Amino acid sequence: MxxxxxxxxxxxxIAAAAPADAVEMRGTGTLGVVIERxxxxxxxxxxxxxxxxxxxxxLGDLSHASVVFSPDQRHAFVFGRxxxxxxxxxxxxxxxxxxxxGGNAIGGAISDDGELVAVSNYEPGGVRVFDARTLSQVxxxxxxxxxxxxxxxxxxxxxxxxxFMYALYDAGEIWVIGFPGGATPRIDKLTGIGKLPYxxxxxxxxxxxLAGLFGEDGVVHVDLWQExxxxxxxxxxxxxxEERLPVYKMPHFEGWAAAGDLMLIPAIGxxxxxxxDKQEFREVGRVATYGQPVFAVVRPGGRHVxxxxxxxxxxxxxxxxxxxxxVVHRFKPGPAVLHMEFTPxxxxxxxxxxxxxxxxxxxxTTFAKKAEIEAKAPSxxxxxxRATRIGQ
Amino acid sequence: MxxxxxxxxxxxxIAAAAPADAVEMRGTGTLGVVIERxxxxxxxxxxxxxxxxxxxxxLGDLSHASVVFSPDQRHAFVFGRxxxxxxxxxxxxxxxxxxxxGGNAIGGAISDDGELVAVSNYEPGGVRVFDARTLSQVxxxxxxxxxxxxxxxxxxxxxxxxxFMYALYDAGEIWVIGFPGGATPRIDKLTGIGKLPYxxxxxxxxxxxLAGLFGEDGVVHVDLWQExxxxxxxxxxxxxxEERLPVYKMPHFEGWAAAGDLMLIPAIGxxxxxxxDKQEFREVGRVATYGQPVFAVVRPGGRHVxxxxxxxxxxxxxxxxxxxxxVVHRFKPGPAVLHMEFTPxxxxxxxxxxxxxxxxxxxxTTFAKKAEIEAKAPSxxxxxxRATRIGQ
Numbered sequence: 001m002x003x004x005x006x007x008x009x010x011x012x013x014i015a016a017a018a019p020a021d022a023v024e025m026r027g028t029g030t031l032g033v034v035i036e037r038x039x040x041x042x043x044x045x046x047x048x049x050x051x052x053x054x055x056x057x058x059l060g061d062l063s064h065a066s067v068v069f070s071p072d073q074r075h076a077f078v079f080g081r082x083x084x085x086x087x088x089x090x091x092x093x094x095x096x097x098x099x100x101x102g103g104n105a106i107g108g109a110i111s112d113d114g115e116l117v118a119v120s121n122y123e124p125g126g127v128r129v130f131d132a133r134t135l136s137q138v139x140x141x142x143x144x145x146x147x148x149x150x151x152x153x154x155x156x157x158x159x160x161x162x163x164f165m166y167a168l169y170d171a172g173e174i175w176v177i178g179f180p181g182g183a184t185p186r187i188d189k190l191t192g193i194g195k196l197p198y199x200x201x202x203x204x205x206x207x208x209x210l211a212g213l214f215g216e217d218g219v220v221h222v223d224l225w226q227e228x229x230x231x232x233x234x235x236x237x238x239x240x241x242e243e244r245l246p247v248y249k250m251p252h253f254e255g256w257a258a259a260g261d262l263m264l265i266p267a268i269g270x271x272x273x274x275x276x277d278k279q280e281f282r283e284v285g286r287v288a289t290y291g292q293p294v295f296a297v298v299r300p301g302g303r304h305v306x307x308x309x310x311x312x313x314x315x316x317x318x319x320x321x322x323x324x325x326x327v328v329h330r331f332k333p334g335p336a337v338l339h340m341e342f343t344p345x346x347x348x349x350x351x352x353x354x355x356x357x358x359x360x361x362x363x364x365t366t367f368a369k370k371a372e373i374e375a376k377a378p379s380x381x382x383x384x385x386r387a388t389r390i391g392q
Numbered sequence: 393m394x395x396x397x398x399x400x401x402x403x404x405x406i407a408a409a410a411p412a413d414a415v416e417m418r419g420t421g422t423l424g425v426v427i428e429r430x431x432x433x434x435x436x437x438x439x440x441x442x443x444x445x446x447x448x449x450x451l452g453d454l455s456h457a458s459v460v461f462s463p464d465q466r467h468a469f470v471f472g473r474x475x476x477x478x479x480x481x482x483x484x485x486x487x488x489x490x491x492x493x494g495g496n497a498i499g500g501a502i503s504d505d506g507e508l509v510a511v512s513n514y515e516p517g518g519v520r521v522f523d524a525r526t527l528s529q530v531x532x533x534x535x536x537x538x539x540x541x542x543x544x545x546x547x548x549x550x551x552x553x554x555x556f557m558y559a560l561y562d563a564g565e566i567w568v569i570g571f572p573g574g575a576t577p578r579i580d581k582l583t584g585i586g587k588l589p590y591x592x593x594x595x596x597x598x599x600x601x602l603a604g605l606f607g608e609d610g611v612v613h614v615d616l617w618q619e620x621x622x623x624x625x626x627x628x629x630x631x632x633x634e635e636r637l638p639v640y641k642m643p644h645f646e647g648w649a650a651a652g653d654l655m656l657i658p659a660i661g662x663x664x665x666x667x668x669d670k671q672e673f674r675e676v677g678r679v680a681t682y683g684q685p686v687f688a689v690v691r692p693g694g695r696h697v698x699x700x701x702x703x704x705x706x707x708x709x710x711x712x713x714x715x716x717x718x719v720v721h722r723f724k725p726g727p728a729v730l731h732m733e734f735t736p737x738x739x740x741x742x743x744x745x746x747x748x749x750x751x752x753x754x755x756x757t758t759f760a761k762k763a764e765i766e767a768k769a770p771s772x773x774x775x776x777x778r779a780t781r782i783g784q
Binding site: 025026027028029030046047048069070071072073074075090091112113114158160161162180205206207225260261279300301302303323343344345346347348365384385387388389390392 | 417418419420421422438439440461462463464465466467482483504505506550552553554597598599617652653671692693694695715735736737738739740757758776777779780781782784
């Protein structure tokens with residue numbers, strides 16, 4: 001009898017264990033993660049349920065953390081400031097694999113085929129490339145400028161054809177690395193592009209790479225559809241200017257919104273967005289805003305751009321009409337609005353309000369608040385639909 | 393003892409059942425469906441594995457079938473020609489729910505919040521709207537033109553703000569229906585727009601609705617960012633023209649590719665694509681092609697457009713460079729190339745070759761064939777990334 005009871009116990013245990021092992025079956029198209037910087041954790045969210053569905057801890061230093069997704073939208077790759085690269089299973093709410101690949105990192109990217117993950121390093125500099133499945137290293141590409149010295153790298157993005165593109169901060173260069181067949185990179189270098197490129201990004205079509213300069217005013221532009229590649233200076237007045245205005249936060253290039261024929265980019269040190277013609281990359285207008293813009297995030301489709309601001313005016317969001325270049329709605333979600341992320345077809349927008357420990361969800365058409373979620377000092381919000389975008 | 397054995401048996405059965413019930417856990421971002429028209433089935437595919445992972449049968453008449461996806465990318469809604477609306481669970485490879493909502497239907501759409509599915513009917517005409525979860529009917533909107541007669545509807549698409557837009561074939565009108573709060577539609581009508589609109593589509597930004605006319609030459613354009621809405625005639629020469637050229641297949645408006653500042657649209661009855669300026673909607677050039685174009689599908693990012701052709705030249709694909717408007721690659725996948733679908737970041741393209749019973753997969757950068765999959769007379773190919781697109 002004892003024996004049978006043992007068998008029964010085992011069988012019952014197996015049966016009981018099944019639901020725990022079998023994580024709820026669900027689609028992954030409406031999942032996302034919210035960075036909780038102070039606690040080194042990420043919250044996993046479901047945008048349809050407007051709810052958190054899990055949390056993953058022990059991810060290290062998540063200041064300036066960024067996230068990309070596997071093409072199947074099951075896994076998130078979290079790039080920490082401390083060089084940590086964590087692969088998270090969103091369905092299991094668990095770390096699949098975690099490595100510390102450098103001493104100080106500043107973001108990463110995933111190749112268009114989803115096979116390669118690249119990380120941009122301040123320390124030791126350069127870019128390291130990993131197999132997206134295993135996180136084993138595929139390539140280590142030091143950023144040695146023409147002067148032979150190692151450089152920090154910034155503005156790393158994926159571009160079509162198993163390629164990545166980034167700028168060398170110290171050396172003032174822009175590199176394109178490609179992996180046409182396997183692990184050996186092909187490297188194309190543009191040298192002498194300007195002083196101290198501090199960030200960069202590619203337009204959503206993967207065509208135009210833009211890098212901002214910290215060492216002088218101006219922006220560097222590379223048209224990836226022209227051969228040979230060349231770096232061209234545009235927007236000669238873009239920067240801190242002669243007056244050396246106080247800059248509370250250098251705006252990230254992720255905050256450059258492309259809407260229709262315009263780009264709306266944060267001015268530096270001023271309460272303005274600058275409207276840029278996407279053909280000629282010339283300034284065509286300015287939008288007066290509430291504060292110094294940090295992110296200018298376009299609603300999918302391009303009708304509006306939502307803008308948040310640097311400290312101390314970071315309790316407010318402006319919504320700008322991209323046809324009239326006027327602010328059509330201004331409101332105060334709460335203290336320390338750090339990031340905004342739209343659902344893929346733009347019907348709702350999620351807003352992290354760090355010092356209220358909340359993520360708020362707004363109807364993007366009516367501007368009505370629809371829900372809010374508790375989160376620990378939330379900063380970046382990243383939805384899995386990014387997996388479908390060039391330069392995600 | 394008998395009693396215990398029964399308990400054990402039950403326990404073991406529960407344990408054994410778990411794996412069968414627990415369909416393989418996977419992300420849904422790389423899934424898709426291939427229409428197998430002749431057999432009334434769809435093949436479920438995984439684009440990363442480049443493989444079929446399931447088949448769902450008994451879906452009725454799938455000629456001209458089209459597919460949209462739930463935001464979480466777990467479910468596909470298949471619109472059959474016979475009025476059938478089937479909700480398919482891609483993870484379980486099973487029909488979740490199937491209704492026959494009309495006698496003869498021509499496609500459908502899903503609202504930007506994923507809550508409403510609309511179907512365009514030839515018979516009995518009009519549009520019916522269903523709850524995306526249950527497929528229970530939310531609204532039945534007959535298409536009664538100003539003359540009071542029931543009209544067929546065509547060119548149904550989703551537009552931002554829980555709205556849909558479509559044309560009335562017999563009445564020559566364009567309607568916008570919105571569901572701002574619940575099940576009661578708000579209807580905006582544009583009347584007298586031209587004779588017999590036969591198809592329509594919206595640009596990827598959700599701004600410009602375009603409908604082709606069968607009863608006269610020309611295209612109707614509605615700019616959804618202008619108020620009040622008005623229908624404007626563009627492209628006065630677009631149509632069969634004075635010569636009444638033999639037209640082997642009226643090109644669908646789904647085949648209008650938007651690339652950068654251009655749209656490349658199939659000419660009617662001619663071996664040409666017409667290049668249209670996206671600002672003014674004026675013709676700015678022509679591309680000589682191998683045959684009468686059916687679909688002109690843009691590679692995500694817009695660098696190339698891939699074009700297939702009407703019978704009897706339907707064994708060939710042209711790849712057109714959108715900067716030079718030249719054919720840069722021409723090849724013959726095989727007999728009856730019916731459709732092409734790109735992976736979301738455009739690294740690969742899937743091609744249905746109906747009379748070879750194959751779906752072929754090409755590298756979009758090198759044009760090399762990477763794999764092929766057996767399918768029964770495949771036609772339309774639809775990937776879940778469509779869930780992220782306005783006017784999916």
